[in-house]
Amino acid sequence: MQKTYTNPVYDYRRSPDQDATSTPHHPVIIVGAGPCGLAAALDLALQGIPSVIVDDNNTVSVGSRAICFAKRTLEIMDRYGCGERMLAKGITWQRGKVFFQQEQVYEFDLLPEDHHKIPAFINLQQYYFEEYLVDRVNEFAEIDLRWKTRVTEVATGEDQTSISLTTPDGDYRITCDYLLVADGANSKIRDMLGLESKGQVFQDRFLIADVVMKADFPTERWFWFDPPFNPGQSALLHRQADDVWRIDLQLGWDADPEEEKKEENIRPRLQQMLGDEVEFELEWASVYTFQCRKMDNFIRDRVIFMGDAAHQVSPFGARGANGGVQTVENLAWKVARVLRGEAPPQLLQTYNDERQHGADENIRNSTRSTDFISPKNHISRVFRDETLKLAKNYPFARSLVNSGRLSLPCAYTDSPLITPEQDDFAGPLCPGTVARDAPCQIGTEPGWLLNQLGNRFVLLVDLGMPRADDLKQELQALADLPDLDIIGVCPAGMEQPAAADFPGLLISDSSGVIAERYDLQPGSSYLLRPDQVVAARWRDCSASNVKQALRKALGFELENAA
Amino acid sequence: MSTSHNSTSHLNSSHLNTAPNFSDADGFYAALTDAHRELDRDQSERLNARLILLLANHIGDSTILQEALQVASELER
Numbered sequence: 001m002q003k004t005y006t007n008p009v010y011d012y013r014r015s016p017d018q019d020a021t022s023t024p025h026h027p028v029i030i031v032g033a034g035p036c037g038l039a040a041a042l043d044l045a046l047q048g049i050p051s052v053i054v055d056d057n058n059t060v061s062v063g064s065r066a067i068c069f070a071k072r073t074l075e076i077m078d079r080y081g082c083g084e085r086m087l088a089k090g091i092t093w094q095r096g097k098v099f100f101q102q103e104q105v106y107e108f109d110l111l112p113e114d115h116h117k118i119p120a121f122i123n124l125q126q127y128y129f130e131e132y133l134v135d136r137v138n139e140f141a142e143i144d145l146r147w148k149t150r151v152t153e154v155a156t157g158e159d160q161t162s163i164s165l166t167t168p169d170g171d172y173r174i175t176c177d178y179l180l181v182a183d184g185a186n187s188k189i190r191d192m193l194g195l196e197s198k199g200q201v202f203q204d205r206f207l208i209a210d211v212v213m214k215a216d217f218p219t220e221r222w223f224w225f226d227p228p229f230n231p232g233q234s235a236l237l238h239r240q241a242d243d244v245w246r247i248d249l250q251l252g253w254d255a256d257p258e259e260e261k262k263e264e265n266i267r268p269r270l271q272q273m274l275g276d277e278v279e280f281e282l283e284w285a286s287v288y289t290f291q292c293r294k295m296d297n298f299i300r301d302r303v304i305f306m307g308d309a310a311h312q313v314s315p316f317g318a319r320g321a322n323g324g325v326q327t328v329e330n331l332a333w334k335v336a337r338v339l340r341g342e343a344p345p346q347l348l349q350t351y352n353d354e355r356q357h358g359a360d361e362n363i364r365n366s367t368r369s370t371d372f373i374s375p376k377n378h379i380s381r382v383f384r385d386e387t388l389k390l391a392k393n394y395p396f397a398r399s400l401v402n403s404g405r406l407s408l409p410c411a412y413t414d415s416p417l418i419t420p421e422q423d424d425f426a427g428p429l430c431p432g433t434v435a436r437d438a439p440c441q442i443g444t445e446p447g448w449l450l451n452q453l454g455n456r457f458v459l460l461v462d463l464g465m466p467r468a469d470d471l472k473q474e475l476q477a478l479a480d481l482p483d484l485d486i487i488g489v490c491p492a493g494m495e496q497p498a499a500a501d502f503p504g505l506l507i508s509d510s511s512g513v514i515a516e517r518y519d520l521q522p523g524s525s526y527l528l529r530p531d532q533v534v535a536a537r538w539r540d541c542s543a544s545n546v547k548q549a550l551r552k553a554l555g556f557e558l559e560n561a562a
Numbered sequence: 563m564s565t566s567h568n569s570t571s572h573l574n575s576s577h578l579n580t581a582p583n584f585s586d587a588d589g590f591y592a593a594l595t596d597a598h599r600e601l602d603r604d605q606s607e608r609l610n611a612r613l614i615l616l617l618a619n620h621i622g623d624s625t626i627l628q629e630a631l632q633v634a635s636e637l638e639r
Contacts, residue, residue, distance in 0.1 A: 386611040396619040
């Protein structure tokens with residue numbers, strides 16, 4: 001059926017580990033080469049940590065599956081070096097329509113904010129997303145990706161984890177310091193360890209179909225509530241790469257998945273949905289149910305769960321893969337620093353603290369969308385329907401219409417790693433939030449601020465200081481810290497100091513957008529974590545404040561930390 | 563202002579006002595029941611839903627809306 005994409009087949013290769021005389025040991029083994037497992041390996045490699053990935057299959061996602069990738073995910077991909085390829089292939093859209101029963105209720109235009117490298121989101125089939133990650137992974141000698149390799153046994157301990165593997169030519173065993181698990185919603189590793197992911201099962205089924213339109217069709221997202229072609233249910237249409245359109249049809253709990261998947265049953269529905277005159281070809285179809293659930297603790301001994309294995313959401317709002325990649329980014333820099341002995345092991349527990357908070361937020365948002373799309377009782381349906389009726393003429397009601405809220409990164413404001421706000425700043429970039437992008441100039445070359453951040457701690461400091469000598473002294477006291485780079489921001493119109501005199505990278509804020517987004521004044525400084533999260537900010541730059549916030553961000557002030 | 567005992571002293575904008583506030587209480591009540599007079603139960607339910615949504619948006623403030631929900635829910639227990 002599928003014509004626009006052929007799944008690559010990756011070769012199984014015998015690993016030297018299979019012929020080792022004693023059990024080989026690796027710092028990190030990752031289970032699962034999906035979006036999260038591949039992302040974890042890349043993030044670790046960028047921070048100097050080698051890893052082994054094992055996957056029981058030998059290809060990428062079969063079917064389009066996750067298709068909406070949010071800005072934050074793409075910023076992370078850009079840090080990994082595969083964001084631009086995804087942007088080039090993906091579809092950016094900003095217009096949409098909402099229908100209720102027979103008629104169009106309203107249309108919208110998302111009007112994106114200027115001065116960001118990455119758009120709010122793109123639509124891209126999961127197989128492309130994974131394929132580009134695999135290609136990037138193959139560029140790193142530090143990453144050993146082993147296809148057709150399945151975990152059959154896990155033994156956890158306080159000091160190390162041991163796993164048994166089976167392959168097309170035999171079984172073997174390896175050990176690791178940390179086992180990172182990204183083997184999906186029905187995680188086998190989770191089962192092997194007797195752990196559970198708990199939450200809510202939704203009694204509903206959805207049909208997803210990818211179709212290729214033969215004629216032009218607008219690049220818009222169309223969402224129907226209770227349409228004539230699917231009475232009492234919902235439907236969604238939006239565009240992916242290669243002129244493939246994704247259709248999601250709510251079926252209800254009583255639908256027979258095998259019957260609904262048949263082309264002769266899908267076709268008439270879609271024809272009614274798209275209009276009689278539209279010709280299309282069916283590429284792929286699947287029926288799914290979903291759950292919102294998570295593990296109580298994402299960590300057991302030295303086994304750490306990520307992505308759908310750790311937390312699962314309904315598809316509305318695209319928070320599965322997006323939330324998953326954000327868990328990975330939160331974890332990777334911590335694992336790297338603990339392995340290098342630069343942070344206490346307690347730092348890893350904050351992965352659980354920070355990402356439980358993220359998972360709660362994602363589950364809450366996707367559950368709210370689900371409840372709006374399929375109301376759970378009579379009065380909920382009344383409110384839903386009346387909201388849609390009001391939305392036609394009254395813009396306020398459109399703010400209540402919830403067919404999925406865009407995935408935004410959560411704020412770790414209450415995390416024990418974050419130095420609480422003490423100074424007076426305007427704007428949303430408080431400690432615990434993810435840095436915002438802005439254009440900058442490096443020498444004579446235009447660039448982007450986010451491309452200068454990440455993988456190590458960064459102190460971003462506004463150089464428009466009247467007493468430049470004092471600032472220079474503070475910065476010199478920080479220049480030798482191995483995990484901290486200094487980036488000096490020269491305000492618009494200021495002449496750059498000589499590069500040789502400055503203990504870091506100089507960038508120009510020629511458009512003034514950095515100053516605006518970060519509410520910079522002369523001497524204002526931000527400490528940014530390797531995951532681009534603001535760890536602390538001050539109106540003045542003081543070396544002792546920075547050192548203390550850095551200690552805190554690395555977990556040295558956690559209970560029982562050495 | 564803090565020692566004043568007139569009715570505006572507890573009219574804090576971030577809390578639900580449960581003191582009389584109608585410019586024409588009887589008139590509103592009559593208009594409300596009139597609006598429902600010709601409707602069956604199902605239509606009335608829909609009218610009430612629209613009314614709640616319109617008024618809730620006009621209030622907007624989450625604290626006030628939460629307090630109203632709480633007061634209304636408590637009477638059912």
